[in-house]
Amino acid sequence: FVVSVGGTYSTQRTLELLLALKKNTRAVGPACMHVLTDGPIAPTVLSQQAMLLNLRGTAPHVTHLPQQPTFGDLVSYINNNVTAAQPTDPPPIVILANADIVVDFDSIFSCHKAPALRAHLGSSTLLALTRHPWPGCAGQSGGGSNPKLPQNLCTGSMPSGAVVNSADTFIFQAPLRLPHRAIQNLNFVQNIRGAENRFLFHVKQ
Numbered sequence: 001f002v003v004s005v006g007g008t009y010s011t012q013r014t015l016e017l018l019l020a021l022k023k024n025t026r027a028v029g030p031a032c033m034h035v036l037t038d039g040p041i042a043p044t045v046l047s048q049q050a051m052l053l054n055l056r057g058t059a060p061h062v063t064h065l066p067q068q069p070t071f072g073d074l075v076s077y078i079n080n081n082v083t084a085a086q087p088t089d090p091p092p093i094v095i096l097a098n099a100d101i102v103v104d105f106d107s108i109f110s111c112h113k114a115p116a117l118r119a120h121l122g123s124s125t126l127l128a129l130t131r132h133p134w135p136g137c138a139g140q141s142g143g144g145s146n147p148k149l150p151q152n153l154c155t156g157s158m159p160s161g162a163v164v165n166s167a168d169t170f171i172f173q174a175p176l177r178l179p180h181r182a183i184q185n186l187n188f189v190q191n192i193r194g195a196e197n198r199f200l201f202h203v204k205q
Helices: 011-028 039-052 071-081 105-111 114-121 180-185 195-204
Strands: 002-006 034-038 061-064 093-097 127-129 169-173
Touching: 002 011, 002 039, 002 071, 011 039, 034 039, 034 071, 039 061, 071 093, 071 180, 093 114, 114 169, 180 195
Parallel strands: 002 034, 002 093, 034 061
Antiparallel strands: 093 169, 127 169
């Protein structure tokens, strides 16, 4: 699991991001969690490492950066740092998500057990996931529960007629084999309007 946590946020938003970090870390285990952090929130994220330790004293991989990583930085990090534990092990399955996303691993692996998912992904397939609506906060939730947004954030349309094609979580096998030129083209950051679509465009190319 690879996530970038950076920026300046309100206290409530900071707590939301830290909660998502804790939930995802507990789900995959600290040894499989890679956190890239920057900006004013970085000291808070770094201080949370002790809280994310497991019983064996394993901490997540936390890297402090001078600025928010681009998609190209994230792909390069994954290709250089997310590797199989042993040379004979299969390639690791990578989940790259926005910082506020909590992944339901039970749902993912109820559809495909790890070997089947790995076989489905192969070396050239990437899954793009959108968020599930949260009925408890319809005003802020993406799709479904929010009357201002389409039911399906992947294919639905806004009231203006604009088609929404949103994804904030990507699943693939490491390394993500992209030409150097393609990685250079990923010189933009996550979680700005259209960024995920641009990421998918360059990956498809």
